[in-house]
Amino acid sequence: MRIVVVSAGLSSPSSTRLLADRLAAATLGRLDAGLEVIELRELATEIAQHLVTGFPPARLAAALDAVAAADGLIAVTPVFAGSYSGLFKSFFDLIDKDSLTGKPVLLGATGGTARHSLVTEHAMRPLFSYLRALVLPTAVYAASEDWGDEGLAQRIARAGAELARFLAPAARDSAPDTTPDVDTAAAIAPPRSSTGAITSVDPADGFQVVPFEQRLAALRV
Known part of the structure; x- marks a missing residue:
């Protein structure tokens, strides 16, 4: 070379x-x-x-x-x-x-x-x-x-x-490889449904999941 x-x-x-x-x-x-x-x-x-x-x-x-x-x-x-x-x-x-x-x-x-x-x-x-x-x-x-x-x-x-x-x-x-492997990427990414919507979130990530019925009730007050 x-x-x-x-x-x-x-x-x-x-x-x-x-x-x-x-x-x-x-x-x-x-x-x-x-x-x-x-x-x-x-x-x-x-x-x-x-x-x-x-x-x-x-x-x-x-x-x-x-x-x-x-x-x-x-x-x-x-x-x-x-x-x-x-x-x-x-x-x-x-x-x-x-x-x-x-x-x-x-x-x-x-x-x-x-x-x-x-x-x-x-x-x-x-x-x-x-x-x-x-x-x-x-x-x-x-x-x-x-x-x-x-x-x-x-x-x-x-x-x-x-x-x-x-x-x-x-x-x-x-060279250092910074690309996560498949298992790591799956662990990092939040679970999603077949439509791409997030189905669950870890509260430790700073997100709060509020059920839809609870949000709807709050709007009616």
Whole structure:
């Protein structure tokens, strides 16, 4: 099993790469899998050449093949003008239209302010839905003030756990099961008639059963 990380950060070091690394670590902490990281800034020239010529240079071709062959994908971009970066979009414009079909994708984004926190929902999620990928429910956005905050760490852990559970049944089995079994559910649920009406209630639950005749007599007083 192999997970591929695509990071579109432009600087080095990069907060985008840092978020990508932390998402990968959160996933691999629950899953035995190989990992490959693709830094798009190192492929910027090759991406431009491919867009113009239609033929990918060797390094870019290898990156595109790695994404296509991955079992799961982590895609992280910085925010530019309220959306994903042009470099990020250009790379995924080169992906074969069927390469991501059914592939689980974990989304992440970084920005200077929390005002762009919906970029994962308004820009990134529609892009990968168009590519027919299976976008995981939890996407992680990290603003400058989020680093070191416990809330960011919790979101990263939750997102990594989702990807791990999706990829490996063993990871799903190790997660705590909060679904009551049939016997427990039957014990919890109050008895009901065939019409769905509750036929008896335990007073300990805070309910009081008043016979209909008693209620009717009270109305006549």
